[in-house]
Amino acid sequence: MELDITPWLNMAVRWLHVIAGIAWIGSSFYFIWLDNSLRPEKSEKDKGVGGALWAVHGGGFYHKKKYVVAPAQMPDDLHWFKWEAYVTWLSGFALLVLMYYVAADLYLIDRAKLDLTNLQASGLGIAVLVAGWLIYDGLCRSPLKQNNAALGVVWFAVIIGFAYGLNQVFSGRGAVMHVGTIIGTAMAANVFMIIIPNQRKVVAAMLAGKAPDPALGIQAKQRSLHNNYMTLPVLLIMTANHYPLLFGNPYNWALLGGFSLCGMVIRHFFNRRHKDDVRYSLLIAGALIFIATMVFAAASQNGFRARPTGGSDAVPFATVKTLMTTHCTMCHEANPSYDGFDAPQAGLELDKDAVIKANAARIYEQVVVAQAMPLGNETGMTEAERALIANWADAQK
Numbered sequence: 112m113e114l115d116i117t118p119w120l121n122m123a124v125r126w127l128h129v130i131a132g133i134a135w136i137g138s139s140f141y142f143i144w145l146d147n148s149l150r151p152e153k154s155e156k157d158k159g160v161g162g163a164l165w166a167v168h169g170g171g172f173y174h175k176k177k178y179v180v181a182p183a184q185m186p187d188d189l190h191w192f193k194w195e196a197y198v199t200w201l202s203g204f205a206l207l208v209l210m211y212y213v214a215a216d217l218y219l220i221d222r223a224k225l226d227l228t229n230l231q232a233s234g235l236g237i238a239v240l241v242a243g244w245l246i247y248d249g250l251c252r253s254p255l256k257q258n259n260a261a262l263g264v265v266w267f268a269v270i271i272g273f274a275y276g277l278n279q280v281f282s283g284r285g286a287v288m289h290v291g292t293i294i295g296t297a298m299a300a301n302v303f304m305i306i307i308p309n310q311r312k313v314v315a316a317m318l319a320g321k322a323p324d325p326a327l328g329i330q331a332k333q334r335s336l337h338n339n340y341m342t343l344p345v346l347l348i349m350t351a352n353h354y355p356l357l358f359g360n361p362y363n364w365a366l367l368g369g370f371s372l373c374g375m376v377i378r379h380f381f382n383r384r385h386k387d388d389v390r391y392s393l394l395i396a397g398a399l400i401f402i403a404t405m406v407f408a409a410a411s412q413n414g415f416r417a418r419p420t421g422g423s424d425a426v427p428f429a430t431v432k433t434l435m436t437t438h439c440t441m442c443h444e445a446n447p448s449y450d451g452f453d454a455p456q457a458g459l460e461l462d463k464d465a466v467i468k469a470n471a472a473r474i475y476e477q478v479v480v481a482q483a484m485p486l487g488n489e490t491g492m493t494e495a496e497r498a499l500i501a502n503w504a505d506a507q508k
């Protein structure tokens with residue numbers, strides 16, 4: 112018996128990535144909420160406590176305090192939060208390599224846009240991750256650091272610039288994924304390069320009996336706040352794999368911008384609310400941005416994709432069947448001939464008439480609207496062939 116564990120390894124890394132990601136995002140959300148919810152407590156003021164909070168959870172009462180710079184004495188046991196971030200990034204990078212670099216010709220390269228080799232595409236992918244961090248870190252060290260809102264606007268524009276640029280050279284899916292990894296890399300680097308080293312410096316100063324520099328804490332806090340706003344766009348992008356309608360749209364960079372903005376505005380609503388500053392206008396703005404992006408997405412995909420050519424000629428099933436055999440069954444049959452696949456991808460056996468007919472709507476979405484299939488357009492399917500599928504699928508409705 113032959114054992115192929117590669118797909119399971121992929122699943123294991125993906126699972127680890129999700130678990131670590133949840134732990135990281137959970138602690139990020141929790142601490143930002145905590146910071147925003149702290150209120151001055153008179154009895155503690157002279158001990159250097161800037162704010163405190165009472166909470167009840169899981170049947171117990173908690174009393175949290177935050178010291179303005181650091182407590183007078185080092186506690187014996189101090190918890191650090193870093194492994195969630197590191198494991199999320201490391202497992203995410205491993206997945207990126209496994210899927211988008213090892214199988215770059217399937218997931219990353221779109222030869223209709225730019226004819227790259229696997230090595231060139233992977234090199235470019237890694238280069239943009241590094242470039243993204245250098246730009247973001249540079250912005251945070253520039254005079255913009257005085258103004259989080261202005262810094263946010265500029266960094267947002269840079270990200271959309273990356274999204275647009277990457278979409279010119281990579282497949283839609285590869286471009287969108289790289290935007291997510293640029294942001295995720297900046298977030299993890301914030302923890303690794305700024306937040307944790309600064310905390311170490313504060314602890315070292317205290318152990319040496321010196322007063323820690325408050326600027327270190329302020330810088331770390333700012334990066335931690337940025338991470339909080341970057342989280343939702345990253346989550347959106349990481350799940351966007353399931354939405355060919357998003358990554359397959361020629362304006363995917365604009366859609367990413369719209370949906371990300373919606374996520375950040377909603378995050379802002381909650382961050383303000385925790386400071387007792389409830390602004391429902393932010394929620395309404397978030398909803399309106401979502402609707403506007405959705406309408407734009409629907410309108411643009413109709414205008415730019417192969418549409419049924421009209422006419423009364425119904426496309427015979429035999430034609431569709433031939434198209435499936437030419438462009439799909441290499442990956443979608445019981446024993447796919449495509450190298451590395453040994454089960455029908457997505458469980459679809461497109462050599463079977465009943466399966467083709469039952470999945471007309473899904474095939475339409477993948478082949479006509481999002482043009483995500485054939486994967487990597489390995490077989491060079493033409494617009495005219497996609498239009499045939501569109502005509503046939505329309506008639507099935």
Ligand code: HEC
Nearest residue numbers: 438439441442443449456457473474477478484485486489
């Ligand atoms: C080179 C291999 C390959 C070729 C060729 C290919 N596919 Fe796929 N297909 C995949 C893989 C892999 C998936 C699993 C989803 C993913 O990871 O993108 C998939 C998923 C799908 C799905 C399910 C998507 C979903 O999430 O609902 C449909 C439908 C589909 N393919 C249709 C087609 C059709 C129709 C063709 C031919 C026009 C085709 N595929 C050609 C590899 C291929």
